[in-house]
Amino acid sequence: MSDLSVNFCGLRSPNPFWLASGPPTNTGGQVMRAFDAGWGGAVWKTIGDPIQNTSSRYGAIDLNGVKIMGLNNIELISDRPIAVNLTEIAEVKKRYPKHLVIASLMVESKRETWHDIVRRAEDAGSDALELNFGCPHGMSERGMGAAVGQVPEYTEMITSWAKEVAKTPVISKLTPNVTDITHIALAAERGGADAVSLINTINSLMGVDLETFAPRPNVAGKSSHGGYCGPAVKPIALHLLSSVAKKVKIPIVGIGGIGDWKDAAEHIALGASCVQVCTAAMHYGFRIVEDMADGLAAYMDDHAYRSTENFRGRAVPNVMDWGDLDLNYKIIAKIDAGLCIGCQLCYVACEDGAHQCIERAPQKNANGKRNPNNMEVHVPRIMEEECVGCNLCALVCPVHGCVTMEEIHTGQPPMSWKQLRASQKG
């Protein structure tokens, strides 16, 4: 039987699923309901000097009728007094001693101010601290958030200030809005961070109303760049996670685009000890964690993984430099004529958008399949000699499993670009 609990920097988390700092963790009431629903931990909505927010403050991108492929916000940190947040943290910890409450902090870049807030958060009973170096909008104009997280020296310095007084684990939360996130991650590690979490939101502007020319989200006809998150950012998060995982030795918390157990498992496979979720909880509520836990446990049982440690980071070594990839590995596309519906999308994609390797031969369906109009279903033909194995047709085909990429044995040993170049030089 699998056990979802995680040992994170010496703390036991009932499972790897935490709510990320954001609206779902605004209040003690929400966090307690989330724990009841099954979340293992919650990173409190960032605490600092209370701010005033705009309305509106969120924008979203829908795709083909599917809501919120990507979410953006121009919201700042908590708008509630520090004392109120801390009292509620104490209350939650009293009632839920086995769950993790992590205080997210952001204050002015002054040593004493950081010392003070770290002490107060720990006195309230928080299990760990997350330093918000990521907020890309608003707070950065005030010299906080991403203004810190974009400069390795500041990240290192403030992390070390927190560490000077902290008794609980310190997690530095990284912004993706940098040229090379590994520099920032290493700076946090040098500053003494016990862990890093990533990613915070990505700089974005959601769109423009073409009648009024007001950008979105609309604040009295104006807008400002905000932070992007949700399903659309998962690939970016995974890339940054894998590159950080290759560089740092401290634990990592994966964040960005997680909505189900598979997303979470991918983050774990790329090195995350725990994961955080914000958008999906904002979209569907706390209940989504039930299937996250259930699905992950089933996956682990199927693979005889007793703990997430059994597969954590397993995919990291498979992420390589391009120059190390095998140039002699060859695959070509194959169409299952029995499944093909004759939409010709693979044909037009390959013809216009790739390498002209598919023929629109009006070739009969292998099954002699006909539509209700008694028209024959035309199956395109892959010109196997021409196919470069790029994958595009398999990606556009709307029928699951209809186009597969099959390996061709070239009989040649693996050969990377680096090896090729070395042999050419030699």
Place this chain on the structure above:
Amino acid sequence: MTLRETAPKLSPEQYEKNFAEISPRMTPRQAAVEAARCLFCFDAPCTIACPTHIDVPSFIKKITTDNLRGSARVILEANILGHSCGRVCPTEVLCEGACVMHEKEEKPIEIGRLQRYAVDHVLDRNIQLFHPGAPNGKHVALIGSGPASLACAAELAKLGYRTTIFDRNELAGGLDTYGIAAYKLRAKDALREVELVRGLGVEFRQKTTVGSDITFAQLEKDFDAIFIGVGLGDTGALKIPGEDLQGVIGAMEFIEPTKVRPFAQLNVGRRIACIGAGNTAIDVVTAAKRLGAEIVHLIYRRGEHDMPAFRYEYDLAKLDGVNFHWHAQPVRILADASAKVAAVECVRTRTESSAGNKRSQIAIMPGSEFQLEVDMVVRAIGQEPVTNFVRAVEGIRLRENGTIAVSDRFQTGNAKYFAAGDCVNGGKEVVDAVAEGMTAAGGIDAWLESPRGKN
């Protein structure tokens, strides 16, 4: 017409409810969701299956981008009657029947409803998408104002022809206005489309019967080419005793008032028998039920699987609670004392397949007579041709079944005359009449070799 017993009158709301559109207009959200399902196929089978070859993926894609005007333009360029086609096409056997979603084990895209949704956008706003071409000095007469003529005239007008439509009816539109089931298309909606065509400068001379009110000689003198789009005529006779009694009526005569008169003014029998099982027969029985008839029989001499009506039309009638009498044939209609229909007498039939014959032969089973008590008998065994009057024109050849023989450009045996629609194809769908009318317009243009003016 007086009947032995008429169906009780319904409340105005009940009539409206009964004749409410069976396939209502989509909401913007419904349209967005449905349009997003379309795969945007290349060389799409739906487009191939549409007789007017509307670029379906293109117009649906435009719905997803909120470009409804562009969507309507794509539709109407290929089919000026795209609105009514969206409502009345038997899409199950045309575009939607060809949709790849069937192979994907999913519901086909609702192409007809999306099509109507897009065209409604421009009709509601009176957006003029097309303009008459620069006048080329040529004048074409069109006989009949049904879909075939409307499509032909619109095409010619766009090319710069002056066009005049002659039609014997009070209202234009042919069967769109007078024939197609009211729960699919109301006369007022058919007339909106007529206005779209009129907007291209097409002239309408209604209540003018060619052959009597105006002669072919006159037309030949005044016009450079003549298009015949006269459709079909009344329903054929049953040729049985009692056919001339009060209460025996043809399908077209029965349906027409449901389109152009208030429902409450229509008298239908309390019990009705309809003879035949084509799509028109279905329209008769479903209209009869909706008008309040209590018992409605459909009598067909062959079996359920031989019925010419489309499957979903049959389903409609089944849902309406119609009684089907398969393998039965009327032999005489019986009267009450005042010569009004009182019953129809039928015999049972048997179909026998005989070698060399595509359809099986029908044999009557002696001694199997039975009677159905009814107040009204509606004949729906197919429309008769109305092409006899064109025999007056030299060169035009009629086929054995009375349809007009044409070339692939819809030119008749007399080079000045073109013909299309039901009077040529023997009775198909609106969309076929449109496709043929448009091809005929191309044929007329090519024959007249008109120079193209500049707009």
